[in-house]
Amino acid sequence: MWEEQLTGTHTYDYHYLMKRWSMDQLNIVDTKEQVVKLPVVLEDGSRHIVVLQFSGTIASPTVNVSSANSSKQEAILSWVENWLQWDIDLAEVAAHFVGSDLEQLFYAHAGTPIVKDTELYYCLMKTIIHQQLNLKFAYTLTNRFVEGFGTIEDDIWFYPTPGRIASLEYGDLRKMQFSQRKAEYVIDTSRLIIEGKLDLAQLAALPNEGIAAELTKIRGLGSWSAQNWMLFGLGRADLLPAADIGVQNALKSYENLTEKPAPAVIHERGKRWAPYRSYATMTLWRSIET
Template structure:
């Protein structure tokens, strides 16, 4: 991606199908979100690339450009680190994905036509860091979204690092190396099950050793990546597909048993019962290779 710098701000051009309000609306939906702050439409976040920690402010101009400003003297000195940060932001907002064929399909689809029109320009807001994505997937298992955000906040503030600027702390997600060295007893004051703490420690160990990595999964096809994740303790089909959707960007990832997906379909179809798995599969036939976006837009109808 070609970068331009003007007055200490770097400019990322935005795709045509990008809407500031749709994306900020998604990002501000949870009051306990601890990984970034949004104020007056400006996102402030620490982006960690290896040992480099950069505090950035992201603003969006007329749905056309994203302006990146480094604050607190955190601008990287090496060009490759700057490129990694821009790549992270592009991945976070899925900027390199052409959504034309998704919208062409959605406008004729009985379930997607209204969400696609209402939230046009919404990208799948990703989680570019694999360890963070896996932890979020595990933390969110079988609990409601507000409680999941509360757990993540406790986890990050107990085990993560932070950068302080202008009287506020901006958090960095805990590293797999740190979590791999913990025991379930270290999680005692976080309101999660012992099983979940064991899962997080186990996943951290696999990542710290290099046995599990984003690079390795990215080289696989979807089915192989899904199988590799499901064989890990604590990761079932839902978590695997969630991570493959939001981190690895597999467009066919489809957490079909997701409660939110089920409830969205039930509501949009005015059903007096939950749709069966067979019914969801039938609805999803036109979504082929866009299952992840279909799911994300259906989720968005719920809040």
């Protein structure tokens, strides 16, 4: 077992990261000890359980990183820094909104990070599963998906692989209360990956517009899906899902509006929030979370 401490010189609310990560009951989070345990799959396919223990203040955070395989220490540390987006000073992001219509929101929820999923493939599957479902049932389905087709090591769930899901029949997911179409979208998209017709790593290198254009060619993936994958899979900084009900409800609550603002109105307002519209989105969501 090795361990190394990353010291931040920037604002980062790791308490919120732990809270959001704990929304999925399969994730291991100990808020008392400020520990998160992650299933990490590196580019070479090797799998590792990585433990993050946070300390310090939001303005000066630290995270102790530990794992078992010392030969992969450098790669794991690089993965952790990328996952946390440790190089981004969220105080600088907030400074962008000083004098804007969201200034008080960023003041109230300082240091809100983008909380990414740990795998591009699983993030895409979760995005498909969560489409047009209430959050509670969406997590119920993703948990069934992981427990049914993933693997568990030392109480940590590793997510299903594209090959495992591509081998399924639609009925295998229908038994878990997937709709027929959702079962088709999940399995057919996984088969595209196995067939080499969809390469998520190559896709991730494209600009936002290119990613959206490619993903929306796939049956079952629309603009909302593409934006969510770029946000939670890649951590892109300038995305605004204006059609998202949560964003609309958050703006309605924040500004005491009588009705939710229309997507076109949010999109127009969001032009002033660029190039940090993803952080506006995350902070808006946070403002209405219980």
